[in-house]
Amino acid sequence: MKNSWKCNQCGYILQQNIPPAKCPSCQKDCTFIDVSCYTPDCGGPGSGNIDPQLIKKEPER
Ligand SMILES: [Zn+2]
Known part of the structure; x- marks a missing residue:
């Protein structure tokens, strides 16, 4: 199962098991926020x- 991650710097979204250390989009050491769906509304886990x-x-800045 892959999680969805969103870069808190540029908003880039990618799907993989664990977030990368560096964002492939903005190349910064950013924090990836887990934006995976956990509710039935959007399809469920x-x-x-x-x-x-x-x-x-x-x-957040
Ligand atoms: Zn980024």
Whole structure:
């Protein structure tokens, strides 16, 4: 099962088991936020979907 991760610097989203140390998009040592779907609304755990509720949040600076 892959998780969905969102870069807190540039908002880049990728899907893999664990987040990379460096963002492949902005090349910074950023924090990846887990935006995987865990609710049935977006397909449930294991669906590989992204939770739209988590995507909406602005990046923390
Ligand atoms: Zn990034």
